[in-house]
Each structure stands twice: as structure tokens, then as C-alpha cells.
Amino acid sequence: MAFLPPWASALVGCISVSLAGAFNLSDLHPPLWNKSPGQFSDYRVENGKYIIDPWVYPKRMGMYKILLNKTASYFEKFAPDNELNLFWGLPLQHGWQYTTGRLVDPSQRTDCGYESGDHLCISVDSWWADMNYFLSALPFLAAVDSGIMGISSDKITLLPPPKDQTKFCLNISSCQSSFPKTMSKWNALYKQLQSLSSSFDDLIKYLWDAHISALKDAYKIFEDRLDYYSKPEGDFGRDWYVSLDYLAAAYFPTTIITVTEFQKALPPRVLVDSDRAPFISNFTDLQNTVLLGLNLLHQVDDATGSLSLAVWKILMKTEVARKIALKIFETILAAFQHF
Numbered sequence: 291m292a293f294l295p296p297w298a299s300a301l302v303g304c305i306s307v308s309l310a311g312a313f314n315l316s317d318l319h320p321p322l323w324n325k326s327p328g329q330f331s332d333y334r335v336e337n338g339k340y341i342i343d344p345w346v347y348p349k350r351m352g353m354y355k356i357l358l359n360k361t362a363s364y365f366e367k368f369a370p371d372n373e374l375n376l377f378w379g380l381p382l383q384h385g386w387q388y389t390t391g392r393l394v395d396p397s398q399r400t401d402c403g404y405e406s407g408d409h410l411c412i413s414v415d416s417w418w419a420d421m422n423y424f425l426s427a428l429p430f431l432a433a434v435d436s437g438i439m440g441i442s443s444d445k446i447t448l449l450p451p452p453k454d455q456t457k458f459c460l461n462i463s464s465c466q467s468s469f470p471k472t473m474s475k476w477n478a479l480y481k482q483l484q485s486l487s488s489s490f491d492d493l494i495k496y497l498w499d500a501h502i503s504a505l506k507d508a509y510k511i512f513e514d515r516l517d518y519y520s521k522p523e524g525d526f527g528r529d530w531y532v533s534l535d536y537l538a539a540a541y542f543p544t545t546i547i548t549v550t551e552f553q554k555a556l557p558p559r560v561l562v563d564s565d566r567a568p569f570i571s572n573f574t575d576l577q578n579t580v581l582l583g584l585n586l587l588h589q590v591d592d593a594t595g596s597l598s599l600a601v602w603k604i605l606m607k608t609e610v611a612r613k614i615a616l617k618i619f620e621t622i623l624a625a626f627q628h629f
């Protein structure tokens with residue numbers, strides 16, 4: 291970890307130690323990782339194009355698996371075994387969405403995603419799934435466009451969802467024309483990745499830039515999907531969306547270990563009407579506290595008209611402050627591990 295800035299190395303190091311014991315990185319892979327396509331040839335080919343259905347969980351996961359595979363060499367200088375690949379955050383979050391029941395049809399009009407129905411189906415009515423589309427299809431297509439995937443741009447087509455097709459871009463050219471700013475940010479990240487001089491910090495910054503831009507595009511389009519959920523779940527979605535800006539500004543390193551640890555703090559199932567943080571009886575203290583904390587952060591952000599975010603961003607411009615923020619975060623995670 292010699293090439294990491296000290297703050298990131300402290301965070302990654304501390305959490306690694308806390309996980310030591312059961313330490314096998316492949317244990318941390320998202321669900322069905324082994325069953326997901328790991329190379330282009332695992333997908334169907336039609337008229338010379340690979341056809342990917344991003345509305346089937348392992349197929350969407352396969353896009354991440356290929357991305358992780360094709361970007362591995364650029365992260366080797368930071369650590370072996372792809373451990374510090376910053377793209378791990380994306381498939382892990384998607385795995386969390388799957389495990390916690392957030393990809394199912396929240397309107398319950400279809401059996402999409404349900405255990406008793408088509409359990410690998412990703413519902414186009416799921417807010418989480420639609421937000422994730424912009425964090426899976428777009429970075430994947432931009433990676434193809436940037437040349438790092440080793441296939442040409444016209445060789446990929448994504449299948450549309452069963453409805454609302456026009457809300458989703460399906461190939462590189464349509465994503466670029468519909469979401470030019472976000473696609474160029476993903477491209478900027480891949481350019482940075484290929485530049486030998488890029489530091490870990492630089493990559494985190496470019497990644498979060500693209501990530502936040504993608505979420506902003508998606509949020510506008512899909513905000514009304516939150517109406518399908520209970521009030522606590524809808525609030526959590528909004529709180530989560532706002533909080534990511536703060537996490538991004540702190541340069542949270544989205545490696546396999548830090549994100550795995552972080553996810554222990556997130557709600558392990560979709561929230562129901564009777565859920566009131568911090569009093570949700572079958573959540574851990576950490577999950578209750580974080581849920582409440584995200585809501586408070588959102589309220590502060592609203593009350594100050596996002597001035598709090600502006601101030602936070604200024605604070606986080608210095609490496610020392612980012613180090614302190616991550617240290618606090620790490621201390622909270624560590625403290626709760628004993629409960």
C-alpha cells in the first residue's frame with residue numbers, strides 16, 4: 291500500500307485488520323458473482339453484437355465483472371489481487387440492493403424479483419434498480435468507448451426494459467447524446483486510469499465525480515418511483531441520495547473492504563411503515579444509528595439550502611480534513627463491531 295496517501299492507507303489498513311481471520315477476498319464478492327458472465331463471450335451474440343439484458347441480475351452483474359477484470363491491471367500498482375480496485379463499490383452496492391430486496395417490483399403488479407416469482411428479475415419500477423442503471427450501464431458503455439474493454443463500440447447492445455424504454459439509453463451513441471455530461475465524466479475517469487501518473491486520490495476524485503453526475507441525471511427521471519415505497523423507505527432513498535454528496539467530497543475509497551464494512555451499516559431489508567430509526571428492533575445499533583444519521587444529514591442539508599455541503603466541500607479540500615473525516619467514520623464502524 292506504499293502508493294496510497296496516508297489517510298487512505300490508514301482506513302484500508304485498519305479495516306483490513308478488523309476483517310483478518312476470515313480473510314479471503316473472494317468471500318466478499320457480491321451474490322452470484324461466480325454465476326455471472328465474466329467475459330464478453332459469455333453473452334449471447336446477434337448480428338455480430340453482444341446482447342446484454344441489464345434487467346436480469348446476473349447479467350447486469352456480469353457488466354461489473356468484466357469491468358473489474360479489464361481495469362484490474364491499472365490498480366495493480368496499489369495492491370495485488372485487485373484488492374484496491376475502486377470499481378468494487380458499484381457491484382457490491384448492487385449486490386446489497388439484491389440481497390435486501392430492493393430490486394423487486396415495488397408496485398407488486400408483477401412477480402419480478404420476488405423469491406416466489408422471477409427472482410433474478412430486476413424491476414424497472416424499482417427506484418434502486420433505475421438509479422443503479424446509471425451506475426452500471428453507463429460506466430460499462432463508457433469503458434467500452436474508452437477502449438479499455440478491448441472490443442469496438444458498435445459491438446454492444448443492451449436490451450430495453452419491458453416499459454419506459456425511452457428513459458434508458460441502450461448503446462454508446464444514445465447514452466452520449468442523452469447524458470453527455472455524465473458519459474464524458476466516466477470517460478474522463480478511464481482516461482485518468484490509463485495515465486501512468488494518476489494517483490489513488492485522483493482516481494477516487496474522478497470516480498466520485500462521474501458517480502454523482504450519473505445519480506443526478508437518474509434522480510430527476512425516477513424520483514416519482516419513490517412513491518411506490520413506504521414513507522421510511524422513500525425517505526431513506528432521498529437521504530441516501532443527499533448523503534452521497536458528502537461521502538464523495540470526503541473521497542471515500544470504494545474498495546472491496548471499505549465498502550463491505552460500510553454496507554454492514556445499511557438497512558438489511560426494505561423499510562416498512564412501522565420502522566422508526568433508531569428503534570428498529572431487528573436492526574443492529576449501527577444500522578439504526580446510521581439510518582438516523584443519514585436522515586439528520588439530509589435535514590441539515592435542506593435547512594441550510596445545501597450550504598452545509600458547500601462548507602463540507604471546502605473543508606474536505608485539504609487532505610488532513612479528509613483524513614479526520616474518514617478516521618471518525620472508521621472509529622464509528624469499529625466501535626459498533628463490538629455490539
Ligand SMILES: *[C@@H]1O[C@H](CO)[C@@H](O)[C@H](O)[C@H]1NC(C)=O
Nearest residue numbers: 312313314315316317318324
Ligand atoms: C478463497 O476462496 C476461494 C473460493 O471460495 C478458494 O478457491 C480459494 O482457494 C480461497 N483462497 C484462500 C487463500 O483461502
Ligand SMILES: *[C@@H]1O[C@H](CO)[C@@H](O)[C@H](O)[C@H]1NC(C)=O
Nearest residue numbers: 328329358359360362363372
Ligand atoms: C480476467 O478474465 C480472464 C478470462 O476470464 C481471466 O483469464 C483473467 O485471469 C482475469 N483477470 C483478472 C485480473 O481477474
Ligand SMILES: *[C@@H]1O[C@H](CO)[C@@H](O)[C@H](O)[C@H]1NC(C)=O
Nearest residue numbers: 444447458459460461463464
Ligand atoms: C442506439 O439505441 C437507439 C435507441 O436507444 C437506437 O435508435 C439506435 O439505432 C441505436 N444505435 C446503434 C448504433 O445501435
Ligand SMILES: *[C@@H]1O[C@H](CO)[C@@H](O)[C@H](O)[C@H]1NC(C)=O
Nearest residue numbers: 559562564565570571572573
Ligand atoms: C423485522 O421486523 C419487521 C417489522 O417489524 C418484520 O416484518 C420482520 O419479520 C422482522 N424480521 C425478523 C428477521 O425478525
